[in-house]
Every structure is written in structure tokens, then in C-alpha cells.
Amino acid sequence: MVDMTLQNGPRGPKPKRAFTRANIFIYGTLLLVSVYYLLPLYVMIVTSLKGMPEIRMGNVFGPPMEVTFEPWVKAWSQACTGINCDGLSRGFWNSVNILIPSVILSIGIASVNGYALSNWKFKGSEVFFTILIIGAFIPYQTMLYPIVILLREIGLMGELSGLVLVHTVFGMPILTLLFRNYFASVPEELFKAARVDGAGFWRIYFQIMLPMALPIFVVAIILQVTGIWNDFLFGVIYTKPSTYPMTVQLNNIVNSVQGVKEYNVNMAATLLTGLVPLVIYFASGKLFVRGIAAGAVKG
Amino acid sequence: MTTTLAPPQARAAKRPVRLFRNLMSKIALVPMILTALVIFVGGTAWTVVYSFTNSRLLPRLEFVGFDQYERLWSTARWVISIQNLALYGFLSMILSLVIGFTLAALLDRKIRFEGAFRTIFLYPFALSFVVTGVAWQWILNPDFGLQNLVREWGWTSFTFNPLNDPDTVMFGLLIAGIWQGSGLIMCIMLAGLRGIDEDIWKAARVDGIGTVKTYVRIIIPMMRPVFVTALVLIASGIIKLYDLVVAQTNGGPGISSEVPAKYVIDYMFRAQNLGQGFAASTMMLVSVLIILVPWAYLEFGGKKRG
Numbered sequence: 001m002v003d004m005t006l007q008n009g010p011r012g013p014k015p016k017r018a019f020t021r022a023n024i025f026i027y028g029t030l031l032l033v034s035v036y037y038l039l040p041l042y043v044m045i046v047t048s049l050k051g052m053p054e055i056r057m058g059n060v061f062g063p064p065m066e067v068t069f070e071p072w073v074k075a076w077s078q079a080c081t082g083i084n085c086d087g088l089s090r091g092f093w094n095s096v097n098i099l100i101p102s103v104i105l106s107i108g109i110a111s112v113n114g115y116a117l118s119n120w121k122f123k124g125s126e127v128f129f130t131i132l133i134i135g136a137f138i139p140y141q142t143m144l145y146p147i148v149i150l151l152r153e154i155g156l157m158g159e160l161s162g163l164v165l166v167h168t169v170f171g172m173p174i175l176t177l178l179f180r181n182y183f184a185s186v187p188e189e190l191f192k193a194a195r196v197d198g199a200g201f202w203r204i205y206f207q208i209m210l211p212m213a214l215p216i217f218v219v220a221i222i223l224q225v226t227g228i229w230n231d232f233l234f235g236v237i238y239t240k241p242s243t244y245p246m247t248v249q250l251n252n253i254v255n256s257v258q259g260v261k262e263y264n265v266n267m268a269a270t271l272l273t274g275l276v277p278l279v280i281y282f283a284s285g286k287l288f289v290r291g292i293a294a295g296a297v298k299g
Numbered sequence: 300m301t302t303t304l305a306p307p308q309a310r311a312a313k314r315p316v317r318l319f320r321n322l323m324s325k326i327a328l329v330p331m332i333l334t335a336l337v338i339f340v341g342g343t344a345w346t347v348v349y350s351f352t353n354s355r356l357l358p359r360l361e362f363v364g365f366d367q368y369e370r371l372w373s374t375a376r377w378v379i380s381i382q383n384l385a386l387y388g389f390l391s392m393i394l395s396l397v398i399g400f401t402l403a404a405l406l407d408r409k410i411r412f413e414g415a416f417r418t419i420f421l422y423p424f425a426l427s428f429v430v431t432g433v434a435w436q437w438i439l440n441p442d443f444g445l446q447n448l449v450r451e452w453g454w455t456s457f458t459f460n461p462l463n464d465p466d467t468v469m470f471g472l473l474i475a476g477i478w479q480g481s482g483l484i485m486c487i488m489l490a491g492l493r494g495i496d497e498d499i500w501k502a503a504r505v506d507g508i509g510t511v512k513t514y515v516r517i518i519i520p521m522m523r524p525v526f527v528t529a530l531v532l533i534a535s536g537i538i539k540l541y542d543l544v545v546a547q548t549n550g551g552p553g554i555s556s557e558v559p560a561k562y563v564i565d566y567m568f569r570a571q572n573l574g575q576g577f578a579a580s581t582m583m584l585v586s587v588l589i590i591l592v593p594w595a596y597l598e599f600g601g602k603k604r605g
Contacts, residue, residue, distance in 0.1 A: 030406075058442075116328050278425055
């Protein structure tokens with residue numbers, strides 16, 4: 001045992017003996033912890049496939065005796081929030097209509113910001129950037145009401161386009177940082193050569209920088225899609241019932257005090273709301289990790 | 300990551316600054332400059348100024364000194380909110396770091412199915428707090444959830460009903476919050492562990508230091524920057540705590556799981572008491588600054604001089 005670890009080091013190829021005490025401990029712990037992480041997903045899925053009589057009999061954790069997709073249909077097209085009973089579909093389409101322009105606008109602006117900040121510095125540009133980054137740490141609560149006033153002034157309060165602007169503003173610090181760091185790592189000779197050839201600000205951006213930065217665009221898209229889809233705070237403040245995004249509508253459906261609680265419909269609605277970020281997560285794999293790492297690592 | 304500032308000689312080499320130099324760059328940065336100045340600086344300053352007024356339904360510039368703050372700190376709901384956040388924040392920091400590091404260390408032991416485990420631990424992070432809160436509200440439901448399951452197994456006096464007990468409701472929120480966020484900390488820790496030189500491990504083995512002892516005495520001290528990053532990340536998330544509470548308990552039972560962010564929003568947009576909302580949000584800003592300024596000083600202040 002000692003010899004083997006000496007030769008291979010702890011990170012060498014996996015030792016042949018599988019059932020050492022250390023291995024049993026490692027896999028045992030990991031499996032146990034996995035139960036905690038997987039339990040909610042499992043419970044949501046089985047609950048959403050049961051009928052209400054079966055749920056009232058108890059045992060949330062058992063698989064459904066009779067699989068029914070009715071709760072899913074009901075959650076999508078009939079569940080009630082207040083007086084509206086057209087289900088989550090309205091929230092879903094609102095979220096889509098918020099998401100697409102927000103992602104395009106925020107990433108478009110932030111990528112130009114990052115490019116300008118790393119290649120076209122001027123006196124004061126770093127100061128504005130520093131303010132922007134500090135702004136990312138200020139609690140949103142201190143800026144909520146001034147934004148209400150601004151949106152009212154330009155007539156966008158309660159509108160989807162108003163919320164798009166809010167997402168663009170609050171996505172800007174982290175995305176700008178992401179693109180600025182990326183463009184700063186691009187060799188300066190490339191930029192200089194283009195300058196010598198007479199290319200201007202936008203031409204260098206569109207023809208040289210943009211094509212090179214595609215991977216970082218994918219990371220930014222993952223970051224923004226999950227972030228904006230999962231937003232609740234801005235949605236609840238800057239929209240009205242007819243423009244509520246999906247998360248707000250989900251909360252209103254599940255936590256409404258009127259009527260009989262239909263747990264299976266609630267869980268189907270919850271899964272529907274979580275579906276978009278989950279698909280992004282499972283489809284993007286390592287890029288998702290890069291995205292959140294980019295969001296996490298300070299600049 | 301490093302923040303690259305322009306090297307001094309590059310700055311000096313520039314021609315004298317004129318308004319039109321780099322004009323396109325300045326135009327392109329207008330949205331960013333507006334965001335930074337109008338919303339981040341202007342908005343924050345506006346809220347701080349109006350927190351000294353007696354604004355109710357609409358903002359009014361009638362200054363009343365520290366009245367709003369006095370009222371704030373004599374409101375039971377605010378005091379409870381602060382206590383809740385302190386408890387939640389403290390436990391959430393400790394648990395996230397311990398769980399995140401332990402999982403990362405286990406995954407770093409050259410195991411099989413590492414990718415699968417990592418996917419399982421991280422997927423909750425893709426979900427929103429609303430989804431998290433609603434899901435755990437269901438699992439912790441006393442009539443159908445965990446409590447009921449254990450009772451059906453035969454332990455009929457088993458009680459686990461955190462969401463309906465004012466004394467334990469914050470722990471119910473904590474279970475859900477940790478579930479959602481610890482995967483991220485694990486990821487950061489794992490990246491940190493992967494950045495540690497293999498020779499350190501070899502040297503520790505040669506000296507006959509046990510695995511656990513190597514982690515505690517050598518690896519963790521080496522990972523100080525990673526821990527700091529993780530802590531800042533957890534802390535900034537904790538202050539934002541709002542959606543989870545709204546979805547899982549809505550502040551109940553009674554006001555026993557209220558948090559500051561919810562106080563602000565309820566007073567601004569529901570109770571139509573803007574002054575209270577502004578004062579409470581200013582307090583949140585102050586508490587962030589208390590955490591942030593020493594950290595920024597330690598992190599960036601030292602380096603620049605060195």
C-alpha cells in the first residue's frame with residue numbers, strides 16, 4: 001500500500017483494490033449526500049405524476065401507483081393566480097419575451113464595454129468601470145425605488161421592455177468584467193495591426209474581436225439565461241399581473257391562500273418553471289461551470 | 300484573475316487628452332457610464348437622502364433627521380429580521396464552506412463517476428430560489444413530507460416540522476438554501492484543490508503525514524484566497540436573501556422568518572411607507588460596506604503598495 005502510493009502519488013491511476021476502507025468511506029459519503037441533493041427533484045417528479053387522492057393517502061416518496069399527466073396539463077393551462085385561470089403558460093411566454101431581448105441587449109452592450117475598456121482606454125474609463133464593479137456589491141434594495149421613478153418617467157413601468165432595461169443594467173457589471181478580462185488577454189499586436197490597416201472602432205470589434213470571443217459569448221449567454229429566467233425580485237417589482245414572469249406566477253399559484261391546495265399541480269408547475277435552466281445546465285455541462293466560475297471569480 | 304491597468308509608460312505615451320480623442324469609445328461607453336453614474340451612484344445617493352425624510356406614499360423632501368432610523372430599530376419586525384439574517388448568515392457560511400470543501404476534497408480523491416457526482420451536487424444551483432423554496436416547502440410539509448414518512452415507518456412521535464415552528468423556521472430555510480448554493484462552493488473549492496501542486500501531496504506522503512492532517516494543516520492554509528472568494532460570494536448572497544423566504548415561508552409563521560430585504564420591499568411597495576423602506580435599505584447598504592471595505596482593503600490595498 002505504502003509503496004504503491006509512493007510510486008503513483010495520490011493522484012496517479014486508481015489503485016486496483018476497490019474495497020479499501022477509505023474508498024467505502026468516500027463513496028458512502030458521496031452517495032448519502034447525493035440523496036439529499038436528488039431528493040427534492042425526485043419528490044417533485046413523483047408528486048407531479050400522482051392524482052390528488054393518492055397524495056392524500058400519504059407517502060410523498062413512493063412512486064405513483066397510477067401515472068397521470070393531468071397535473072402537468074392543468075399547471076400549464078388552467079392553474080389559477082387570483083382571478084386569472086390560464087395557467088403558467090402566460091408566465092412562460094412573458095419570461096421568454098423578457099429573456100430574449102434582455103440577453104441580446106445586455107451581452108451586446110457589455111461586450112462593447114469590455115472591448116472599449118481594454119482596447120480604447122481614455123482618461124476616466126477605469127474610474128467608471130470601478131464604479132460599475134462596486135455597484136455590483138450594493139444591495140439592489142437601495143436602487144429599487146429610483147428605478148421605479150425612472151421607468152415611470154419614460155413610461156415603461158410595468159412593461160416588459162422596462163424589465164428588459166433593468167436586467168441589462170444589473171447584468172452589466174459582471175458581463176463587462178467577463179468581456180474586459182477576455183479582451184485584455186487578446187494579444188495587443190492583433191489590435192495594433194488592424195489599426196495600422198486603418199480599421200476603426202466598430203470594424204475591429206465586428207471583424208476581429210467578436211469572432212474570437214465566441215466561447216466567452218456562450219459563457220455569457222448561459223450566465224444570463226439562467227440568471228434572468230430565475231429572477232424573482234425585479235419581476236415582482238417592475239411588472240404587473242399581466243406581464244408577470246414565470247417565477248412570480250409560480251409563487252402566486254403555489255402560495256395562493258384561496259382554494260384547495262393541489263400539490264400535484266404545484267409540483268408540475270415548479271418543474272415547468274425549473275425546466276429551462278435545468279435543460280441549459282445539463283446541455284451545457286462544463287461551460288455552465290465556466291459561466292458560474294466567471295460570475296464568481298472576482299476581477 | 301488580475302485586473303490589468305494600463306502600464307504607466309503606455310499612459311504617458313498617449314497624446315494630450317482631448318475631448319474627441321477616442322470619441323467612438325466614449326460614445327460606446329455611454330450606456331455603461333449612465334448605468335454607473337445615474338443608477339448605481341445616483342440611485343443609491345437618492346435613497347440615502349430620502350431615508351431622512353418622512354416620505355410615505357410618494358417621496359417628499361421633508362427632512363425629519365434620524366426619525367425613520369429610530370422607528371426602524373424600535374420595530375420588532377426589523378430587529379427579528381436582523382437576528383434571523385445573522386443566524387442564517389452565520390450558519391450558512393459555516394455549512395457552505397464545510398460541505399463545499401468536504402465534497403470537493405472527496406471528489407478530488409481520484410474517484411470514479413466524479414462527473415456524475417459533480418452534476419448532482421451542482422444542479423440545484425441552476426434552479427431559482429422560488430423553485431427551491433416551493434420544493435422544500437413540500438418536502439417539509441408535516442402532513443405529507445418527511446415527518447409523515449418517518450411516522451409511517453413506526454416512529455409515531457417523530458416531529459420534524461421546522462416551517463411551522465417559530466423557533467426552527469430559519470433552519471428550514473437553511474436546509475433549502477444550502478441545498479441550492481453549496482454546489483457552487485464545491486465547484487470553487489474543487490478548482491482551488493486542482494490548482495495545488497501534486498508535489499505537495501508527495502512531500503506530505505514522504506513525511507508520513509496523514510490525509511486528513513495534510514488537508515487541515517497544509518492544503519486549507521494554502522487555499523486561503525479561495526476561501527476568501529467563497530466567503531465573499533456567500534456573504535453577498537446572504538444579504539440578498541428574499542425570494543427563498545417569500546416562496547418557502549412568506550415570513551411566517553407570524554413574523555418569525557422575516558429578513559431585511561423583505562422588510563424593505565414590503566414597506567416600499569406594500570405598506571406605502573417609503574421612508575421606512577429607504578431607511579432599511581440604507582442600513583443594508585451600511586452593513587455591506589462594513590463587510591466590503593475591510594475585505595477590499597486587505598485584498599487590493601495591500602497588493603498595490605507591494
